[in-house]
Amino acid sequence: MITITLAGEGRTWQLAGPGGVELCVENLREAQPAEMALLPHLPAFAGRVVIPHTGGSPLVPAVIAALNPAAIVEIVELDQHDARLLREKLSTLRNVRVLCAADAGPVDSSRQSGVLLVDERLDRLLAFDFIERLDHILPAGSPVLAMMPKKRAPDFSRKLEEHLLKRRMLPTGKGIVVMQGVSGGAPAVWTPREHVFDASTPTEKIQLVTRPGVFAHARPDSGGLALAESFQLEVGAAKLCGDLPESWQGFAAPTENKGSLRILELGCGCGLVGLLLAARLKGDTEFVLVDSNARAVECALRGVELNGFAKIKIENSDVFQPETGAFDVVLGNPPYFAQRRIADYFIEVAAHALRPGGTLWLVSKHGDEIERLASAHHFQVETRHRRGYDISVCRK
Known part of the structure; x- marks a missing residue:
C-alpha cells in the first residue's frame, strides 16, 4: 500500500491505483466517482506533466506525483483562489508545482506529457481551449490522457480526435470516458479564442x-x-x-x-x-x-x-x-x-x-x-x- 498524505483536514480514503496498487490518501475532503474510476488507468509518467485544470480537486495530481517521484507535476489554474488552495493542499508533495496563469505554456521541450480533466461544470469552449493549448505546448508525440463524463464524450471526443494521434479509448465504465493519445495533430499556429x-x-x-x-x-x-x-x-x-x-x-x-x-x-x-x-x-x-x-x-x-x-x-x-x-x-x-x-x-x-x-x-x-x-x-x-x-x- 502507498500512503499519500495531503496537508490540512479531510478523511482517509482507501482507493485502487494502477496495476492493482492500493492507495491510502489522507486528509482528502472528497473523492469524485469519476476520479476514482480514472486512478486504475493512470500510466507511468516522466519529465514534466502538465495539468491545465483540476476542477479544484487535488486527488489525481497527488496520485500522479506520489507514484512518479521523478516526474514534476505542473498544475496551471486560471484562478488565484483555486491555485492557492491547491498549493496549500499539495504542499506535502515536493514534485508538484501549482501556477496561476492565463494559459499553460509557453512551448517547452521539457514538458513530456499532459493530463486533461473535464468535469461536469467545465465550460465547453474552455475545455476546447485546454485541448488546443496542450497540443500546442507539448512536443509532438507526447502522451496525453483525457478524462471526461460519458454524457459529454461525443462533443469532446471529436475535438480530441482533431488534436491527438494514436488514440485509444480505455474501458473504464463508471460514467466516464478516458482517451489516450499523443500530441501532434494541431496546426502550427495557436489562437487564444479572443x-x-x-x-x-x-x-x-x-x-x-x-x-x-x-x-x-x-x-x-x-x-x-x-x-x-x-x-x-x-x-x-x-x-x-x-x-x-x-x-x-x-x-x-x-x-x-x-x-x-x-x-x-x-x-x-x-x-x-x-x-x-x-x-x-x-x-x-x-x-x-x-x-x-x-x-x-x-x-x-x-x-x-x-x-x-x-x-x-x-x-x-x-x-x-x-x-x-x-x-x-x-x-x-x-x-x-x-x-x-x-x-x-x-x-x-x-x-x-x-x-x-x-x-x-x-x-x-x-x-x-x-x-x-x-x-x-x-x-x-x-x-x-x-x-x-x-x-x-x-x-x-
Missing part, C-alpha cells in the same frame, strides 16, 4: 476583450450594464475634474491633498463596469480593477489598451488588501453561483477600503440579502432597480 465586442450605456460606448473562462464571454453582462448605468445616472452629465457634481449626493469632494477620486472594482472580469465608468469619468479619476482570474486580468488590460485609457491599474488577486480608507467608491458584481460568500467578501473589503462617507455599489438579484450583509458592517443601504436587477448603494 473575442472583441462593443459594450454601451446610453452615454458611453467602449470595446471589450474576452476569452473562454472570462466573465462574461463574448457579450456584455446585463447585471454589469445595470450597475454602470445606475452609477452614471447618479453622477449625472457632469465630468469629474477635481470637484464632484452636485447631483452626486452623499459624496464629499476630494480633499486638497488627495487630488483625485479613487474607484475600486472587485471581481472586474473583462472590465465591463470599470471601463464604462472610465469612459464617463474623465479627468483625475483613478481606477483600480481587481480579479482573481488571471485570464480576466489579461483581457481587462487589453480593454484598457484598446480604448486608450489612463489611470487604470489592474491586479490579479483573490485576497486584495487595500489601505484603510484608500477609496471613495467600491463597485462589485458578485457571481450568483457563489451565493452570499463572495458578496460578503466584497462587503468586508469595502468596509476596510472606503473612506468615511464612501459608497459601495453592488448589483445582484437579491438586494434584501445584500442589505442584511452590508448592515452587519454598519453600512446604510438604499436599494434601486434597473434592468431587473437590484442595485445596492451602501454608504459607510
Whole structure:
C-alpha cells in the first residue's frame, strides 16, 4: 500500500491505483466517482506533466506525483483562489508545482506529457481551449490522457480526435470516458479564442476583450450594464475634474491633498463596469480593477489598451488588501453561483477600503440579502432597480 498524505483536514480514503496498487490518501475532503474510476488507468509518467485544470480537486495530481517521484507535476489554474488552495493542499508533495496563469505554456521541450480533466461544470469552449493549448505546448508525440463524463464524450471526443494521434479509448465504465493519445495533430499556429465586442450605456460606448473562462464571454453582462448605468445616472452629465457634481449626493469632494477620486472594482472580469465608468469619468479619476482570474486580468488590460485609457491599474488577486480608507467608491458584481460568500467578501473589503462617507455599489438579484450583509458592517443601504436587477448603494 502507498500512503499519500495531503496537508490540512479531510478523511482517509482507501482507493485502487494502477496495476492493482492500493492507495491510502489522507486528509482528502472528497473523492469524485469519476476520479476514482480514472486512478486504475493512470500510466507511468516522466519529465514534466502538465495539468491545465483540476476542477479544484487535488486527488489525481497527488496520485500522479506520489507514484512518479521523478516526474514534476505542473498544475496551471486560471484562478488565484483555486491555485492557492491547491498549493496549500499539495504542499506535502515536493514534485508538484501549482501556477496561476492565463494559459499553460509557453512551448517547452521539457514538458513530456499532459493530463486533461473535464468535469461536469467545465465550460465547453474552455475545455476546447485546454485541448488546443496542450497540443500546442507539448512536443509532438507526447502522451496525453483525457478524462471526461460519458454524457459529454461525443462533443469532446471529436475535438480530441482533431488534436491527438494514436488514440485509444480505455474501458473504464463508471460514467466516464478516458482517451489516450499523443500530441501532434494541431496546426502550427495557436489562437487564444479572443473575442472583441462593443459594450454601451446610453452615454458611453467602449470595446471589450474576452476569452473562454472570462466573465462574461463574448457579450456584455446585463447585471454589469445595470450597475454602470445606475452609477452614471447618479453622477449625472457632469465630468469629474477635481470637484464632484452636485447631483452626486452623499459624496464629499476630494480633499486638497488627495487630488483625485479613487474607484475600486472587485471581481472586474473583462472590465465591463470599470471601463464604462472610465469612459464617463474623465479627468483625475483613478481606477483600480481587481480579479482573481488571471485570464480576466489579461483581457481587462487589453480593454484598457484598446480604448486608450489612463489611470487604470489592474491586479490579479483573490485576497486584495487595500489601505484603510484608500477609496471613495467600491463597485462589485458578485457571481450568483457563489451565493452570499463572495458578496460578503466584497462587503468586508469595502468596509476596510472606503473612506468615511464612501459608497459601495453592488448589483445582484437579491438586494434584501445584500442589505442584511452590508448592515452587519454598519453600512446604510438604499436599494434601486434597473434592468431587473437590484442595485445596492451602501454608504459607510
